[in-house]
Amino acid sequence: MxxxxxxxxxxxxxxxxxxxxxxxxxxxxxxxxxxxxxxxxxxxxxxxxxxxxxxxxxxxxxxxxxxxxxxxxxxxxxxxxxxxxxVPKGMKERAVVEQAISVESMAFAPPLAKVVMELVFKVHRGLAPDQALADEGMKEISDILEVFEVILAKHRYLAGDNFTLADLVHYAYAPMLAENGVDIMTVKERPNVARWWNELMSRPTWxxxxxxxxxxxx
Missing domain, CATH: 3.40.30.10 (Glutaredoxin)
Incomplete structure (x- = not known):
């Protein structure tokens, strides 16, 4: 079957x-x-x-x-x-991937959901967004991306030099930002994040x- x-x-x-x-x-x-x-x-x-x-x-x-x-x-x-x-088989490599997935789930996704709700879903429904809430979410995302910038200066992807589930989970909502005119993933102040994100967005499977x-x- x-x-x-x-x-x-x-x-x-x-x-x-x-x-x-x-x-x-x-x-x-x-x-x-x-x-x-x-x-x-x-x-x-x-x-x-x-x-x-x-x-x-x-x-x-x-x-x-x-x-x-x-x-x-x-x-x-x-x-x-x-x-x-x-998900790599090595114990240490797998732990790093799971670590990054936890960061995405607990720290990156919540403020992202806040921004998407205000600046994407509400706008599409013809509702007025809560700009203060959206700005708060954008600040929280920026703070996370500042840490990503440091991590991505050391290797190609979030959990090393290979594409893993740690990167894949970020496709959930973040692409919707640029698609709706919200540029936070590729700003020039974070060149490593921009490089990583552009690579993810151009990945052939995606x-x-x-x-x-x-x-x-x-």
């Missing part, structure tokens, strides 16, 4: 990073689009796979798993030996995914 990938058509958030992980692992899968507006994520069948009723979910021959970071880790082992190695959208690879 081929692996099934349940997600919305939106190439961002957890949907986007799982789709990117599948591409990086060169994994064959069937894409099952979930219409959130129609409530397909709240059906009894779907809740049986994810009791929280959220996307994405993968179902690998009856084994269902949710939460994007957990899915990516599973895919890296499931398709070991194919494509990029997202470029192809953004151009082609979500679709099966069968």
């Amino acid at each position: 081929v692996l099934k990938f349940y997600a919305s058509q939106f190439v961002a958030a957890g949907n986007g990073i799982v789709a990117l992980a599948l591409a990086e692992k060169q994994a064959a899968f069937e894409f099952v689009p979930i219409d959130m507006a129609a409530g397909e994520h709240k059906t009894e069948e779907y809740i049986a796979m994810n009791p929280f009723g959220q996307v994405p979910v993968i179902n690998d021959d009856g084994f269902a798993i949710y939460e994007s970071r957990a899915i990516c880790r599973y895919l890296d082992e499931r398709f070991a030996g194919k494509g990029a190695t997202l 470029v192809k995914l953004k151009a082609g959208g979500m679709k099966s690879t069968l």
